[in-house]
Amino acid sequence: MTAMTELSGGPSLPQERRVVTAVPGPKSQELMARKQAAVAGGIGTVLPVFARRAGGGVLEDVDGNSFIDLGSGIAVTSVGNSAEAVVRRATEQLNAFTHTCAMVTPYEPYVQVCEELAKLTPGDHAKKSALFNSGAEAVENAVKVARAYTGRQAVVVFDHGYHGRTNLTMALTAKNMPYKHSFGPFAPEVYRVPVAYPFRWLTGPENCAEEAAAQAIEQITKQIGADNVAAIIIEPVLGEGGFIVPAKGFLPKMQQFARDNGIVFVADEIQSGFCRTGQWFACEDEGLVPDLITTAKGIAGGLPLAAVTGRAEIMDAAHSGGLGGTYGGNPVACAAALGSIETMRELDLPAKARRIEEIMKPRLEKMAERFGVIGEVRGRGAMLAIELVQPGGKEPNPEATAALAKACHQQGVLILTTGTYGNVVRFLPPLVIGEDLLNEALDVLEDALSQL
Numbered sequence: 001m002t003a004m005t006e007l008s009g010g011p012s013l014p015q016e017r018r019v020v021t022a023v024p025g026p027k028s029q030e031l032m033a034r035k036q037a038a039v040a041g042g043i044g045t046v047l048p049v050f051a052r053r054a055g056g057g058v059l060e061d062v063d064g065n066s067f068i069d070l071g072s073g074i075a076v077t078s079v080g081n082s083a084e085a086v087v088r089r090a091t092e093q094l095n096a097f098t099h100t101c102a103m104v105t106p107y108e109p110y111v112q113v114c115e116e117l118a119k120l121t122p123g124d125h126a127k128k129s130a131l132f133n134s135g136a137e138a139v140e141n142a143v144k145v146a147r148a149y150t151g152r153q154a155v156v157v158f159d160h161g162y163h164g165r166t167n168l169t170m171a172l173t174a175k176n177m178p179y180k181h182s183f184g185p186f187a188p189e190v191y192r193v194p195v196a197y198p199f200r201w202l203t204g205p206e207n208c209a210e211e212a213a214a215q216a217i218e219q220i221t222k223q224i225g226a227d228n229v230a231a232i233i234i235e236p237v238l239g240e241g242g243f244i245v246p247a248k249g250f251l252p253k254m255q256q257f258a259r260d261n262g263i264v265f266v267a268d269e270i271q272s273g274f275c276r277t278g279q280w281f282a283c284e285d286e287g288l289v290p291d292l293i294t295t296a297k298g299i300a301g302g303l304p305l306a307a308v309t310g311r312a313e314i315m316d317a318a319h320s321g322g323l324g325g326t327y328g329g330n331p332v333a334c335a336a337a338l339g340s341i342e343t344m345r346e347l348d349l350p351a352k353a354r355r356i357e358e359i360m361k362p363r364l365e366k367m368a369e370r371f372g373v374i375g376e377v378r379g380r381g382a383m384l385a386i387e388l389v390q391p392g393g394k395e396p397n398p399e400a401t402a403a404l405a406k407a408c409h410q411q412g413v414l415i416l417t418t419g420t421y422g423n424v425v426r427f428l429p430p431l432v433i434g435e436d437l438l439n440e441a442l443d444v445l446e447d448a449l450s451q452l
C-alpha cells in the first residue's frame with residue numbers, strides 16, 4: 001500500500017464536481033503565463049487549468065476545482081487515474097529497476113505484456129508483439145513489418161483517418177489542420193480512399209457500406225494496383241475524424257479484399273481498443289480478425305506504452321535488430337500495463353463501457369430530439385459522440401461545438417471536441433466513472449445546450 005499524501009489521487013479522490021473559482025482560476029492563470037514563456041507554442045491546451053491530482057471519474061486542478069472527466073486524457077485512463085493495480089505494479093518495478101533497454105537485456109514484464117496481447121486480441125492463430133512508446137511509433141512499425149513481409153511499398157488509408165504526428169503517420173492522417181499544416185513534405189507511397197461515413201454519405205446511409213467499399217476497392221485496383229499494396233490501415237471506429245462508426249459491412253469487405261490480394265490488414269485500435277467500445281477491441285463487433293493490430297493509450301493506465309500485435313509469420317518478417325528503440329517496452333510501462341489489464345479483467349471493464357452507453361446514449365438521443373443543433377448521436381460503449389450541425393441541415397457547426405465545450409468546462413465538466421470539421425463533441429469517460437457523476441455531467445451538457 002502506498003502512503004497517502006496531500007497529493008494522493010487515484011480512486012480515493014472525492015468523486016464530485018466542484019467549481020470554487022472562475023475557470024481558469026488564479027493559480028492556473030499564473031502557471032499558464034509560465035507555460036507561455038517556457039513551452040513551445042505548438043503545444044496547445046484544451047482546458048486551460050493545471051492538473052493537481054486525478055482519479056476515478058474526476059480531475060482536480062491547482063485551484064481546487066474538480067472536473068468530471070469525460071476525456072480520460074484522450075482515451076488513456078480507462079482504468080481511472082492512478083488505478084490501484086497500476087500504481088502497485090509500477091511502484092514495485094520502479095524499485096526493482098527502471099531501464100535496461102529491452103534490446104540489451106530483456107525482462108519478464110515485456111514478455112508478459114506480449115503474452116497478454118496474444119491472448120486478448122482477436123483470433124486464435126499464433127501471434128507475436130513488439131512494444132513501443134507511442135501510438136504513432138506503433139503505426140510506423142506496423143508499416144515496416146507489413147512492407148518487410150510483403151516486399152511491397154504502398155499503404156492505403158482512409159478519409160477522416162488519424163494515425164499520429166510523426167512524418168509517416170502525418171502522411172497517413174487525413175486532416176490538415178492542426179496535424180499537417182506547414183510540416184510537409186510527407187512520406188511517399190501513401191494513398192487515401194473513401195470510408196463509409198453514414199451521416200455524410202451523399203446518397204444516404206442505406207447503401208453507404210457497399211458504395212464506399214466499391215469506390216475504395218476501385219481506387220486501389222485502378223490507381224495503385226492491389227499487388228503493390230503492403231497494408232490497408234483503418235481505425236474500426238475513427239477517432240480524430242469524428243468518432244465515425246463505418247457502416248456495417250464496410251470493414252469486413254475491406255478485410256476480405258486485403259485477404260484476397262495478399263495485403264496486410266491493420267486495425268489501428270490505439271483509441272478504440274482495450275475495452276473502450278464495450279469489447280476488448282472494437283474490431284470484434286463485426287468479427288474481424290486483423291493481421292496486425294496497433295494499440296497504445298488505454299493499455300497502460302497512463303504510462304507511455306504501445307504495441308504492434310499480429311500473425312507470428314508477419315511479425316517475424318523483420319530481420320533481427322530491425323525493430324526496437326531505446327525505451328520501447330520500458331519495464332515500468334510494462335508493469336503498469338499488467339496492472340491496467342488486471343483491472344480491466346477484475347472490474348469487467350468491457351461491461352462497464354456497455355453500461356456507460358446504456359446510460360448516455362438514450363439521454364443524448366433525447367437531447368438530439370430537443371436541440372436541432374445535434375445532427376447525429378453515434379459511437380459504441382464509452383466512445384460516444386454528438387455531431388453538431390446548423391439546425392435543419394447537415395452543415396457542420398464548429399462554432400456551436402467550441403461554445404458547448406467551453407460552457408461545459410466553465411461548469412466543471414471536461415469534454416473534448418474532434419472531427420474533420422471540428423464539429424463533434426466526443427465522450428471518453430474513464431470506464432470506472434460512477435453513474436451519478438456521469439448523469440450529472442449529462443445534466444450540465446443539457447443545460448449548456450439549452451443556452452447555446
Ligand SMILES: Cc1ncc(COP(=O)(O)O)c(C=O)c1O
Nearest residue numbers: 134135136162163164239270271
Ligand atoms: C487511432 C490513433 N492512431 C494513432 C494515434 C497516435 O498515438 P500517439 O498520440 O500515442 O502517438 C492516435 C492518437 O490519438 C489515435 O487515436
